[in-house]
Amino acid sequence: MEKHVMLESGFTPSEPGNESSAIVIDWGIHKDIVEECQRRFSNTLPSFCEALFAQVDEDIYRLIKASTSEARRTLLFESMWRFQERHQEIQDEYLRIAPQWFFSEYHLQEDFPDLDDDDDDEEESFAWSSDKDKLEDEARLSLLDDKQLEENVALTTTISQANQAFARELFALEERFASMQGKPVKSAATMPISPVLLANTLRDILDAWDDEVIVRITIYQSLSKTFSKYLKTLYRDTNSYLKNRGILPNLKTNHIRNVSYEHQPHQADSPSPEFTATTSRGANLPDVWYQFQGGAPVIQSASNPALPVLPRYEVLQTLSQLQASVLSEVDTDQIDWNSVQEHLRQQVNQALCLNDQGQPTQRVERNDQQVIEVIFRLFDHILGDDTIPSTIRTLLGRLQIPVLKTAIQDPTFVDNETHAARQLLDSIASASIGSNSSDKAFHNQVKQIVERIVEEYEDDMAVFEDTLHGFERYLQTREKAQKIKEQRITQAIAGKEQLAVAKQKISDLLDSPVLATAPQAVQDIINKPWADFLTLVLLREGEEGKAWKKAIAVTQAVEQYFDPDVTDADRQQFRASIPGIMKAFQQGLDYISINKAKSHEMLGQFLDAFDTVSQVSLEETRRNAPAQPPKAPPTESETAQEADKFSEMALSMPDGTWIRVIGKGDQPPLVCKLVWHSQFTHTMLFVDGNGHKALQIKDIQLAEQLRNGTAEIIADASVPFVTRMLNRMRNAFSTASPGNNT
Known part of the structure; x- marks a missing residue:
């Protein structure tokens, strides 16, 4: 089992009684540099707090405007006022606590102990940029109520988004601060201005007040927006200052690892789940290409053996020159994917084989040509899949050249389900199915991944691996939030249905000819307050509950007393049960909180009905009652x-x-x-x-x-996306093949 650690709530490095827990950081000869970083950071904190407070007020006010409940609006207004009253106090605490992380390590508590001794040697998480507050262990989640889970999901999402948005800047800061300590990153102190420290410092401060969960969540969401405006400049300026002071001035960040909550084993090391598919085991891209021969090739000059062959390294270099321009400016509202793909084919053909006059001057080696054909046809199907939003398909389309390059270098791409590039396509597509433009955070996450790959990928698969790992961690948080939404929606709909079913059951129970001819006072109390009481008892206790069984017995006793077929002599024998009936009705009306005066009036008229009723009066009422229309038989569609x-x-x-x-x-x-x-x-x-x-x-x-x-x-929705697209390619080719009679 993996370790999960949380920043200890309420801990501050200089708080009395906590000195023994604080870890003092010795910066040695670099102390003056760190002090300058601390001073610069402290100078920017007031503007950061002001921006955060303004964002929180704006976001809470937006919730107020969107709310249709007066009670909810009042609650939100009061919460906003309380938060505004605490602005200065929160800012003072932030200014006091946050700068101290430059010289005091944040105390960590072990939130879920490691019970697996075999994991002791496992690689530690990134100490400076890992999200120590991530709640991904199902055992721990089971101990949290929905409100706690929502709050923690909001906090970890904020940290995750910042880690992803500023991965390169954070990497450089981590390396430079670790260098000043003279330690490797994984054993150095937490980087003092990391998102995890900045976010959890705010959480610790907020823990002093008992706010509504929706307000806490809104504050964390506002913090995420403030991070996006504030941290980039802070990180850039701090890196620039450290570089100018000679702290790793030649540090390269082209192939950094994505910042993540914590280290997890490479997902590709584990076998992928079983799935139903028609993938041909052992096939590589050239093998698959033979299934698609007969279509118009991308490389028009490939069939001319007289032309010189373009070396593979030049093929890859040429494709790299096209990489940044593919689908970089496309209007997703007015897009014709067939035209887009045809234009890209022409671009590739021109770049690889034709001169400026459009004449073929060289050709691509046969195997490389086959790979190009298959990858382009694969993306034809990807971009034509309307289960994925057009905006995400556009982003996936920008990965054509990087995927093509990695497939040329590794033709087993088609059958290697653990291939990092293939897994990334699978993950993005699977997470995109059914999504829409309202999920801005998801779109931005995918956009950052695509932009990094397009910018950085040459031939090092680490770029795909890093983005895959970071995206998988992001999805874990996103999926938990989605489950909460789904549970809420399901519970709301199920609750409405249970109420409707209960009301229908009560209506059927009280739909009696006897009760229909009872005195009006009896009908008034039976059909409204007593029916409401029966509904509530049925919902709370079910048909096996004692209160439900007692209420049904009382209802049946009333029905029997007012039955016109019962003689007055027999009815006289039932009078002994009237006090018990009246007591039960009194309790029922109290249970549903009927107004005391109204309850007293209704019960008085109800009691009078017992005293004045006779067989003659009931029979007369039955004779004079209008005939009830027969119930319409259910339609065929209903039965x-x-x-x-x-x-x-x-x-x-x-x-x-x-x-x-x-x-x-x-x-x-x-x-x-x-x-x-x-x-x-x-x-x-x-x-x-x-x-x-x-x-x-x-x-x-x-x-x-x-x-x-x-x-x-969508029968194959559970099949990995690339496998699904390859299957469709095969099916399309099979259907279009000459002699196919299906």
Whole structure:
């Protein structure tokens, strides 16, 4: 089991009683340099705090405007005022605590002990930039309530985003501060202006007050926005100062590792999950190419053996020159992917084989040509997959040249499911399915990954590996937040349905001809307050609860007393039960908090009905009562679905199934995932890739849409993305092959 550590809440390096816990950092001959860094940092803190306070006020006010609940608006207004009153106190604490991290190591507490002795030699996490507050261990999560989990997810997301956004700057700072300590990075003290220290210092300060969770979460989200405006300048200026003072002036950051919460083993070292696919084991890219022969080649001059062969290193150099320009300026709202791909093919052909006049002057070696063909056709299918938002497809399209280069160097790309470039494509695509433009954080995360690869990748796979590891860690936090959203939506819908089912059950229970002919006072109390009481008891205790069984017995006793078929002599024998009935109704009305005066009035009229009723009056009421219209029989669509494969598909659809619903007109398709299917009302709830409610539909309606082709199940959604695209390539080729009769 891995270790998870949290920054100890409430700890400050100079707090009385904590001196023994604080670790004093000895900077030796570099003390004056560190003091200058501390001074510069302290000078910028007031403006940082002011920016944070302004952002928090703006974000809370936005929540107030968006709220439809008066109580919630009042709560948020009060929280905003309380926070504004504490501005100076928070700033003073920040100015007191944060600069001290330059000379005092932040005390760490072991949040979840390592129970696996075999992991003792495992590589330690990055000491300066790891997120010590990451809550990814399921055992620990089970000890947290939803509010704690939401708050910690917000905090770790803020730290993660800053680590990713400033990975290069953080790497340089970590190396330089470690150098001044004379230690390697992994054993040096925490870098004093790292996102994890800045964020957790704020958390420690906020722990002194009992704020609403939504306010704490908003503050952390505001902190993330303030980081994006503040940290880049701080890190750049600090690095520049240290460099000018001779601290690692020649440090290279082209191939840095992404900053992450903590070290985890390389995911590629473990076998990938099993999946259902038609991948041909042992095949490499040239093998796959033979399946696609017959199409127009990318390299038009490849078939002329008289032309000289372009060496592979020149092929890679030429592709590198194109790398930055591919899909760098594309309007995703008006994009024709076929035209985009055709233009890129022409660019590659021109760059590799043609002169300025468009005449072929050289050719690409046969194996390299085959790799180019397969990768371009692979991306044709990737860019044509409308389950992924157009904005993300554009970003994936920018990876064509880097993927092409790595595939030329390693033709097993097609069948190596642990290949870092392939895993990265799989991860981005899988996380993108069903998402939309509202998820700005996810889009920015993918954009940063793509921009780094396009900028840095030459031939070192470490760039793909680093971005893959960082993205996987980001996804862990994102997926936890999505699960919380899905659970909330499901609970809300399920709660509404349980209420509707309970009300219908009570309505059926009280839909009695006897109660319909009872005195009006009886009907008034039975059909409203008593029905509400029965509904509440049923929801809280279920049909096996004692209170429910007692309430049903009392209802049946009332029904029996006012039955017109009961003689007055027999009814007289029931009078002994009236005090018990009245007591039960009194308790029921109290249970649902009926106004005392109204309750007293209704119970008085109810008691009078017991005293004045007679068989004659009840029979007369029954004779004079208007005839009740017969209940309409349920329609065929309500009683049973058409017995075909589509109804079976809808009825038996498991949670987690992705579907694609064709949009109306020019609208893009709706891609969503099933998270709940009611056994009572047959309602199905689907969410989009962001965890938001996307579709609520009856299974009979979905079956009809499956039947008429306006909806379809994405049967291979669980298959790794690149494998799925290769399968589609094979299927497309098989269908288009001469002599194919399918």
